[in-house]
Amino acid sequence: MTYIKIAGRYIREYRSRSVGIVLSIALSVLLIVAIGSLAETARVLQVNDVRQNAGANHVTYIGLNKEQIDKVKQEESVKEAANSFSYDTWNGNNGLNVNVRAGEEKILYMLDTKIAEGRYPTAPDEIAVEKWVLDRLSLPAQLTQNIKVSLGENGEQEFKLVGIVKDRVHSQSHDLRDAFVAFDEQKLAGREDSVETAVEFKEGAGYKNEAMRLGKEIGIKDQEQIVLNEMLLSAMGELEAIDWNLVGVSLLLMIVGGMVVYSLYSISVLKRSQEYGMMRAVGGTRKQILAIILCEILIFYAAGAALGLFMGISATYCFKGTTMTDLFTEGTSRLDIIAISGFAVKLALLSSLAAILLAGSRGAVMANSVSPIEAINRSTQDRDIKLKGEDSLVERLMTITGKISYKNLRRNKKVLIFTVTAMVIGSTFFMTASFKEELNRRGRVTLESIGDKSPWCDFWLNISMDEPMKKGFTAEQLDEIREMPQVESMSSKQVLYSKLILDKEKQLNKSNGENYLKFMNERGFLPKFLGDFSWPGDTEDEVIVRNTVLGLPERDLQYLARTFKILQGEEIDTSRMKDEPLAVLYIPETKANGVPYDAKAKGKYAPVLNIKSGDKIRLTFPKEGYAAGMNNIELLAEQEKYGSSYQEKEFTVIGMVEELLYADGTAAGSRIAPYVLISENMFQELSGIDVQRVVTINLKENADDKDYELVKEKVQKLSQLFKGTVLADYYKYEIAEEKSAVTAGLLQSSIVIILFLISGLSIYNNINYSLISRIREHGIMKAVGLTKRQFRGMIRSEGLMHGTIAAFFSCIAALVIEAGIFVYRVYIFPVYVWPIHTNAKQFFIDWKSMLIVIVINLAIGYLATIGPGRAVDRMEITEAIRTVE
Amino acid sequence: MEILKTEALKKYYGKGVNLVKAVDGVDLSIAEGEFAAIAGSSGSGKTTLLHMMGGLDSPTEGKVYIDGRDIYAVNDESLTIFRRRKVGFVFQSYNLIPVLNVWENITMPIQFDLKRVDQEFVEEIMRTLNIFDKKNALPNQLSGGQQQRTAIARALVTRPSIVLADEPTGNLDSKTSQEVVNLLRHSVKKYHQTIVMITHDENLARMADRIVRIEDGKLVNKGGAPC
Numbered sequence A: 001m002t003y004i005k006i007a008g009r010y011i012r013e014y015r016s017r018s019v020g021i022v023l024s025i026a027l028s029v030l031l032i033v034a035i036g037s038l039a040e041t042a043r044v045l046q047v048n049d050v051r052q053n054a055g056a057n058h059v060t061y062i063g064l065n066k067e068q069i070d071k072v073k074q075e076e077s078v079k080e081a082a083n084s085f086s087y088d089t090w091n092g093n094n095g096l097n098v099n100v101r102a103g104e105e106k107i108l109y110m111l112d113t114k115i116a117e118g119r120y121p122t123a124p125d126e127i128a129v130e131k132w133v134l135d136r137l138s139l140p141a142q143l144t145q146n147i148k149v150s151l152g153e154n155g156e157q158e159f160k161l162v163g164i165v166k167d168r169v170h171s172q173s174h175d176l177r178d179a180f181v182a183f184d185e186q187k188l189a190g191r192e193d194s195v196e197t198a199v200e201f202k203e204g205a206g207y208k209n210e211a212m213r214l215g216k217e218i219g220i221k222d223q224e225q226i227v228l229n230e231m232l233l234s235a236m237g238e239l240e241a242i243d244w245n246l247v248g249v250s251l252l253l254m255i256v257g258g259m260v261v262y263s264l265y266s267i268s269v270l271k272r273s274q275e276y277g278m279m280r281a282v283g284g285t286r287k288q289i290l291a292i293i294l295c296e297i298l299i300f301y302a303a304g305a306a307l308g309l310f311m312g313i314s315a316t317y318c319f320k321g322t323t324m325t326d327l328f329t330e331g332t333s334r335l336d337i338i339a340i341s342g343f344a345v346k347l348a349l350l351s352s353l354a355a356i357l358l359a360g361s362r363g364a365v366m367a368n369s370v371s372p373i374e375a376i377n378r379s380t381q382d383r384d385i386k387l388k389g390e391d392s393l394v395e396r397l398m399t400i401t402g403k404i405s406y407k408n409l410r411r412n413k414k415v416l417i418f419t420v421t422a423m424v425i426g427s428t429f430f431m432t433a434s435f436k437e438e439l440n441r442r443g444r445v446t447l448e449s450i451g452d453k454s455p456w457c458d459f460w461l462n463i464s465m466d467e468p469m470k471k472g473f474t475a476e477q478l479d480e481i482r483e484m485p486q487v488e489s490m491s492s493k494q495v496l497y498s499k500l501i502l503d504k505e506k507q508l509n510k511s512n513g514e515n516y517l518k519f520m521n522e523r524g525f526l527p528k529f530l531g532d533f534s535w536p537g538d539t540e541d542e543v544i545v546r547n548t549v550l551g552l553p554e555r556d557l558q559y560l561a562r563t564f565k566i567l568q569g570e571e572i573d574t575s576r577m578k579d580e581p582l583a584v585l586y587i588p589e590t591k592a593n594g595v596p597y598d599a600k601a602k603g604k605y606a607p608v609l610n611i612k613s614g615d616k617i618r619l620t621f622p623k624e625g626y627a628a629g630m631n632n633i634e635l636l637a638e639q640e641k642y643g644s645s646y647q648e649k650e651f652t653v654i655g656m657v658e659e660l661l662y663a664d665g666t667a668a669g670s671r672i673a674p675y676v677l678i679s680e681n682m683f684q685e686l687s688g689i690d691v692q693r694v695v696t697i698n699l700k701e702n703a704d705d706k707d708y709e710l711v712k713e714k715v716q717k718l719s720q721l722f723k724g725t726v727l728a729d730y731y732k733y734e735i736a737e738e739k740s741a742v743t744a745g746l747l748q749s750s751i752v753i754i755l756f757l758i759s760g761l762s763i764y765n766n767i768n769y770s771l772i773s774r775i776r777e778h779g780i781m782k783a784v785g786l787t788k789r790q791f792r793g794m795i796r797s798e799g800l801m802h803g804t805i806a807a808f809f810s811c812i813a814a815l816v817i818e819a820g821i822f823v824y825r826v827y828i829f830p831v832y833v834w835p836i837h838t839n840a841k842q843f844f845i846d847w848k849s850m851l852i853v854i855v856i857n858l859a860i861g862y863l864a865t866i867g868p869g870r871a872v873d874r875m876e877i878t879e880a881i882r883t884v885e
Numbered sequence B: 001m002e003i004l005k006t007e008a009l010k011k012y013y014g015k016g017v018n019l020v021k022a023v024d025g026v027d028l029s030i031a032e033g034e035f036a037a038i039a040g041s042s043g044s045g046k047t048t049l050l051h052m053m054g055g056l057d058s059p060t061e062g063k064v065y066i067d068g069r070d071i072y073a074v075n076d077e078s079l080t081i082f083r084r085r086k087v088g089f090v091f092q093s094y095n096l097i098p099v100l101n102v103w104e105n106i107t108m109p110i111q112f113d114l115k116r117v118d119q120e121f122v123e124e125i126m127r128t129l130n131i132f133d134k135k136n137a138l139p140n141q142l143s144g145g146q147q148q149r150t151a152i153a154r155a156l157v158t159r160p161s162i163v164l165a166d167e168p169t170g171n172l173d174s175k176t177s178q179e180v181v182n183l184l185r186h187s188v189k190k191y192h193q194t195i196v197m198i199t200h201d202e203n204l205a206r207m208a209d210r211i212v213r214i215e216d217g218k219l220v221n222k223g224g225a226p227c
Helices: A001-014 A015-054 A066-074 A106-110 A130-136 A169-173 A207-217 A230-240 A243-272 A273-281 A288-316 A342-369 A372-377 A400-411 A415-449 A474-482 A510-523 A554-568 A573-578 A634-635 A640-644 A680-687 A706-721 A731-771 A774-781 A788-828 A847-874 A877-882 B046-053 B078-087 B102-112 B121-130 B144-156 B174-191
Strands: A060-066 A078-091 A097-103 A115-118 A126-130 A146-151 A155-165 A178-182 A195-201 A224-226 A323-325 A333-335 A457-461 A487-503 A534-536 A543-554 A582-586 A618-621 A646-656 A676-679 A694-700 A728-729 B001-015 B020-031 B035-039 B061-066 B087-090 B162-165 B195-200 B211-215 B217-221
Touching: A001 A015, A001 A288, A015 A288, A015 A731, A060 A207, A060 B061, A066 A078, A066 A195, A078 A106, A097 A106, A106 A195, A126 A130, A130 A155, A146 A634, A155 A178, A155 A333, A207 A224, A207 A230, A230 A323, A243 A273, A243 A288, A243 A342, A243 A415, A243 A731, A243 A877, A273 A288, A273 A342, A273 A728, A288 A342, A333 A372, A333 B020, A342 A640, A342 B061, A400 A788, A400 B102, A415 A731, A415 A788, A415 A847, A474 A487, A474 A706, A487 A554, A487 A680, A487 B195, A510 A534, A543 A554, A543 A680, A554 A573, A573 A582, A573 A646, A573 A676, A582 A618, A634 A640, A640 A646, A640 B035, A646 A728, A676 A680, A680 A877, A694 A706, A706 A728, A731 A774, A731 A788, A731 A847, A731 B001, A774 A788, A788 B078, A847 B046, A847 B174, B001 B046, B020 B046, B020 B217, B035 B046, B046 B162, B046 B195, B087 B144, B102 B121, B102 B144, B121 B144, B121 B174, B144 B174, B162 B174
Parallel strands: A097 A178, A126 A155, A543 A676, A582 A646, B035 B195, B035 B211, B087 B162, B162 B195
Antiparallel strands: A060 A195, A060 A224, A078 A097, A078 A146, A078 A195, A115 A155, A126 A178, A146 A155, A323 A333, A457 A694, A457 A728, A487 A543, A487 A618, A487 A694, A534 A543, A582 A676, A618 A646, B001 B020, B001 B061, B211 B217
């Protein structure tokens, strides 16, 4: 009790330092809890998103019979189970297909949705549909209406709409259409062994193992009948994994905050070393002094941690409802829920405890290392000064006041190192974040300077690869939208899935090329039903490789020329492409292992094909493949069957484009396969096709929601012309992106502000102590003739020296890190993935952030001297001279 | 010729029953070239008197004239500059600046004045005080006697009108104390200085030209030649 009382008195006596220590702990805890919780929230939302996307079930058992279904339901580890089966396909009047699923009501839960209006179907002739699906089918969302449904296998049937299912955003954005009917015996007849049971296990179960165990228990022999929800399990695994980014930030804060606590507390202990000496002189043991110190730091810790937790949780809740880009994962989430991260709370409490224990132990060592006699005599710290008596060249150039400031900095090296380190951490974090932002901004500005707005379109239409190549939007159809007053620009591309005949020896780029073909054939991103990626040619020297041909209109040819000029510094006359068999090639780049975008692989990126400007390429395309009704998938997959009916055309390559600004969005038009860009004229001459398959639309800058709705209506109609056409709507997404960038910016700024605040506190405290501890010296100088003005000038120059050194090291540290970031982004792992581009090929110095850091450092250094300067100024000279430490 | 004069000088602390009269109406005059000692017991007010005489502490009442100038009639800035040029101080605890070497400590008042240091004169003082070989040493590398000699050199370097020494031997052994006071005395003669020294050591006081005694803040003996 006595220890607590003494500790409490010390806390009150050194009030401003106590406040400083509590505040440092609180700010560190606040930031760790807030960042950790926001990251946790983002991850929870990602899991929720995956749930929407892939379902809430951990596993789906396929082809179960009634007995097996019952066994699953009785299992104790099962939280929810829902049975369903695919009943039929509803062929809509406007060419859209809807998958009709017969299922128990819980299937909606598994699909992360619910009945929004009405109820779930129970009778055989009842149906429930999402509102957006009804919109797509041009049906009113009116309950109890009877809908005539044309089913693929069961013919025409009439259903009563009894429920409107809550829209699933993911399904809507991917155009995945479902309708739900009751799970009844009649419909099940003949499909008894094709029931799919989606299972969600209780929390805490090892989901993967549990799924396998249950599968075995209910008698599943074929492993293919057990379909794990890998996406969800993987997302949940991420949730449970240690967030190393957060650990990094915590460590950073622990260092900065810890240093502040350390220096503040050390000063307090130093100031009362005489009292500790007295205590020991009158019989106090080292352990008792340690107990007082321990009580004191634990009180600080309890107060700081409680305050920090409260502030951290409150701050996190302030973000509720906002949209933000996760600082670390670069994913965007709308924070509709807030999850306070237990891990972050534990980490914050532990790291701040570590910091304060460190400070406390240092204090204890200091307190116990002073002998009672030394303490009582208030032995000065002058004996510790280790400086050279002779002046250095720099010192010789200084005035006496400047020299005293400079020597005092050198005398208090520890203070200087602490101060500078604290400031360098905050400043470097700020500068590198600004640099990354500027790097991204420059990349985007460079891209924008090409003038082609289509990469930032509001609507994107892409005809499905299932549709015959001859199908597409006509000029008249597109003009109708192009001429709308709300539309600023429209761009369209012709698409052809073709094949390149390559000379294995000459045109495959050694191991890059060989491994690339191997990778693409084995596990490339092409779906299996499209067949292989490459085939042997007619001779042993030849290899046939898939590729996509884009036909570009005249305006796009001009943009292409500008792309070469701006991004690659090359002058290519693309206007010649209009009437000559000339092509621009895009060749994927890989490292020696042939895997695209493999940052971890060793070696440098290089094109997989060894083709240069001036080389000739042999392009083949099916002679009869354009006829309406020809199955595209079959055409692409069956090389043996259709290979001989392909015709060949030779093109001369006039340039290799490094950045593919637009592409066909289907699996057949994969971006990791080569692209051949030719003119619209040549495309038509080659294929006889004059329709467009990829269309991008940009609204006018000042377009509002009403304009957007008008254009959207027309675009949607256009999308319905061909089955499966993807209609991506980026208008709302762009708005959300902008908002999320603001929130992310706010969060980043908060980290910077808090880091600066803590560092500033450290600088202030250290300079303050440094000056206060030299009151006697200041008194002497004043006694022998130092005027107040000279004194102020002297201590300000000392503060500014701290600031200058901190600014200098901050800039050096930031420059080194920035150079590292630049080299990584530009040379080691150039990011080709849209939309993060690194087109800034030249290193630059972000002067703006550097200037801000210099000003902030100097300002903190300067401001830190004002308070103590005044305190010393106010003190009588005689009083100052009598002061010892 | 009178170099320092105080008129009804008072310094009171506190109020009412807590009123402490540290210095209570002191009238004192010091002639040029004089080596005066102010003697008194602990708490008699001698240090407070010395501080007021040197412009370090402002009086509650009364005046101090140095070279005929009322030092408290000017503002703080002017008083500091006046002190820098006209008064030299020697303190009991040496009060050197620990980060500056001996040379820098000595020349500090001149450098505060942004004036050129008369190297010959400084070196002469240092030789006189036998610290020239310690020119580049830091205070913590010196003995107590050497530190106090450095402080004396600093007090003499601006050729002040008066040197005020506050128990300059308080932290020294008797042999070194004798040495330091001899040096002070020698300096007075050599550099035609006026010195007022505070001491409670009767033996040292006797080395002065005149002893002024103070008790409970009042002068009890303005002194003549020491007995």
